[in-house]
Amino acid sequence: MDTLTVELGERSYPIHIGRGLLDEPAWLDQALKGRRAMVVTNETIAPLYLDTLTRTLARTDTGPVETVILPDGEQFKNLQTLDTIYTALLERRLDRGAVLIALGGGVIGDITGFAAASYQRGIDFIQVPTTLLSQVDSSVGGKTGVNHPLGKNMIGAFHQPRLVLIDTDTLNTLPDRELSAGIAEVIKYGLIDDPEFFQWLEQHLPRLLAREPEALAFAIRRSCADKARVVAEDERESGRRALLNLGHTFGHAIETGLGYGRWLHGEAVAMGMVMAARMSCRMGWMSESEVARITALISAAGLPVEAPPGLSAARFRELMAVDKKVQQGRLRLVLMQGIGRSLVTADFDPRALDDTLEALAHP
Amino acid sequence: MDTLTVELGERSYPIHIGRGLLDEPAWLDQALKGRRAMVVTNETIAPLYLDTLTRTLARTDTGPVETVILPDGEQFKNLQTLDTIYTALLERRLDRGAVLIALGGGVIGDITGFAAASYQRGIDFIQVPTTLLSQVDSSVGGKTGVNHPLGKNMIGAFHQPRLVLIDTDTLNTLPDRELSAGIAEVIKYGLIDDPEFFQWLEQHLPRLLAREPEALAFAIRRSCADKARVVAEDERESGRRALLNLGHTFGHAIETGLGYGRWLHGEAVAMGMVMAARMSCRMGWMSESEVARITALISAAGLPVEAPPGLSAARFRELMAVDKKVQQGRLRLVLMQGIGRSLVTADFDPRALDDTLEALAHP
Structure with a gap:
C-alpha cells in the first residue's frame, strides 16, 4: 500500500492506494472515530462493492451504516438527486457529526461531496473512488458540486475529504x-x-x-x-x-x-x-x-x-x-x-x- | 452613520448603520470595484426600495445591474427558489467575478448568501437587510442556507458578506x-x-x-x-x-x-x-x-x-x-x-x- 498526503494545513488528508483496501477496516475506523456513516453509491456500483464496504464498516467502531443508492450517470448529477441525499440524511436523523462515504465514480464523489459541504452547513466525508477517472481526479482537490441545465459544475463548493481510499482492484470491473x-x-x-x-x-x-x-x-x-x-x-x-x-x-x-x-x-x-x-x-x-x-x-x-x-x-x-x-x-x-x-x-x-x-x- | 467591523481575519467586513444609506453610492462602489452585480429581492420589497438601490448603483462604477424578484415568505426559502437564482445568474452570464446583493429580510439574505456560496463554488455578496430581524441577526455571522421539508436551515454554508449596509429608514415600512x-x-x-x-x-x-x-x-x-x-x-x-x-x-x-x-x-x-x-x-x-x-x-x-x-x-x-x-x-x-x-x-x-x-x- 502507498500513502500520499494532500497538504492543506488543517484540511490535510491522506490518500491510500493499494489492492484490496476495501476489505481493510483500519483506515475507515481511524477517519470515522465511531461516528455514524451513510454510504452514497449508485445502481451500477452497489451490486459490485456495497456489500464488501458494508461488511468492512461493520468491523469498525461505527454504528449501523445507512446507504442511499442513486441512479447511475452524469445526467443525474443535479439538484434533484442532491435533494435525495438530503432527504435520506434527514429521514435517518443523521446529525452534524455524521460522515458521508462516496462509493463510486466522479459523479458520486462530486455530488456526495457537495451534500457533505452543505448538509447542516458542512459535515465530513470520505471518498472511495472506484473509477480510474475519479481516482486520479476528483479524489484530490476538494471540488464538489452538481450540474445545472445551463452549465456543468455551476453549483458547488470547495470541501476537502477526510480520507481517500483507492482500492485498485475495483478497476477490474471498470468498462x-x-x-x-x-x-x-x-x-x-x-x-x-x-x-x-x-x-x-x-x-x-x-x-x-x-x-x-x-x-x-x-x-x-x-x-x-x-x-x-x-x-x-x-x-x-x-x-x-x-x-x-x-x-x-x-x-x-x-x-x-x-x-x-x-x-x-x-x-x-x-x-x-x-x-x-x-x-x-x-x-x-x-x-x-x-x-x-x-x-x-x-x-x-x-x-x-x-x-x-x-x-x-x-x-x-x-x-x-x-x-x-x-x-x-x-x-x-x-x-x-x-x-x-x-x-x-x-x-x-x-x-x-x-x-x-x-x-x-x-x- | 456608524460603522462596525466584524473581525474574521481575511474575511472581515464592515457593517454601516445609518439613515438614508440606500441613497449613498460610496460604500457599494468600494465593495463592487466595478464588478457586475445582481440584486436579489422579493415582491414586497421590490416596489419599496429596488428603484432607490438601482439608482444608487447607477452612480457606481459597476455596469448595468441585473435583478431577480422572488416571491415573499419563509415557505419559498427552498431549493426550488435557489434554483431560480442560479438560472438567472446563468442566463445573464454572470461569471465568478460577479457580486450578489441581497435586498430584503432574513429569507432573502439567507438564500442569496447560499446562492453566492455555491454559484461557481463561491462568489462575493453584499447584504442590504431591510427588516429589523435581518439587520440584527442574519447580517452578522455568515450563516446562509435554505430549508428542507424535513427541517429548517438544514442545507447551507458559512459564507461571509463583503459588506452589510443597514439603512434604518427602511424600518419605516416594516409591518x-x-x-x-x-x-x-x-x-x-x-x-x-x-x-x-x-x-x-x-x-x-x-x-x-x-x-x-x-x-x-x-x-x-x-x-x-x-x-x-x-x-x-x-x-x-x-x-x-x-x-x-x-x-x-x-x-x-x-x-x-x-x-x-x-x-x-x-x-x-x-x-x-x-x-x-x-x-x-x-x-x-x-x-x-x-x-x-x-x-x-x-x-x-x-x-x-x-x-x-x-x-x-x-x-x-x-x-x-x-x-x-x-x-x-x-x-x-x-x-x-x-x-x-x-x-x-x-x-x-x-x-x-x-x-x-x-x-x-x-x-
Missing part, C-alpha cells in the same frame, strides 16, 4: 470505455507540467490498457501527486490551479452541447486537449510534432481526437462563454508551450481560437 | 408584527451575555415600538456588536457560537411543526426563549422573578408567550431531535443561569425538558 476516459486525465498531468510522466505513458500505455496492477498503481500515484502539488499551492483556484482545467473549457462545451452523458467527461477532456494543442500550435507555441505525439497517445488510449458532429464553431464559442474560467467577461484558456509546459492565459489571439474551432468543429 | 419579531432577536442578545442591554430594553422598549430612529440605531448597533463578538470567537460554531441559538431549538420545532410561515421566525424564537427560561427555572438555575421579567418584556414587545395550539409535547420532542444542535445523538440546549448568563449544554435533566414541554404544549 473499457471508462478506463480510457480515466487515462485522459492521467495524460493531462503529463501535459501540464510532468513531461517525464508523459514519456512514461507513451512507453507504458499498453500496460495500463491491460490493467496491470503495478502500472495502474504507479499512474494513479503519480497523477494524484501531480495534482496534489498544484492544489496545495492554490486551493481555491485563484491562480495556478486553473492549469488543471487543461482541455476542460473545450471539453465542457462538448459535454453541455451534446447533453450530459453522451460523451464521458474524460472523452470530452481528451478532445479538449487535442483542441488546446492544435490552438497552441496555430499560435506558434507548440510544434506540429508535439501535437502529433499528443494526438497519437490520446488516440492509442481509445479516446476521441475528432470533434463530435452537431456542434458548430459558433455553438462552441457560445458554450465556452459561460465557463467558470471566464473572469470579468474575459475567457481564459489553458494552452501549451510544449508537452509538460502548460499555462493559463487570457492573452491569446481570438482569431487563433476562431480558426481552431472552424477547422475542428463538425456542424 | 408592526415584523418589527416585534426583530425585537425578539434583540432581546436575545441581552439574555445571552449582555444584562445591561436587557435592562436598557426594559426601559426603552416603547421607543423601539414607536420606531424612534436613535433608539433603533442604538439597539441595532448593540445587537450587531454583541453578535459579532461571539462570531469572531467561533466562526464555524464549534463551541461558544451555539449561544446564539438561544430559543432556537424550541423555536425551530414550532416553525417546522406549524409549517413554515405560520409563525414568524422571531415569534417562534420569542416563545422558545420563554420555554428555555421556564426550563432553566425548573432546573433551579434561574429565579421565578427573572422568568417573569423575561416573559413581561417579550409580551410587551407584542410577541407570543404561549405555545401554539396543535403541537403536543411528543411532537416537540420529535422535532427537536433533528435539530442541528444534536451532536452524536445528544441534544444540546441553550439554557440560562440568569439574565445575561446563557450556556450551551447537553448536561440537563431530561425530565426537566419533558416537564417543561408537558406544562407548556397545547396539543
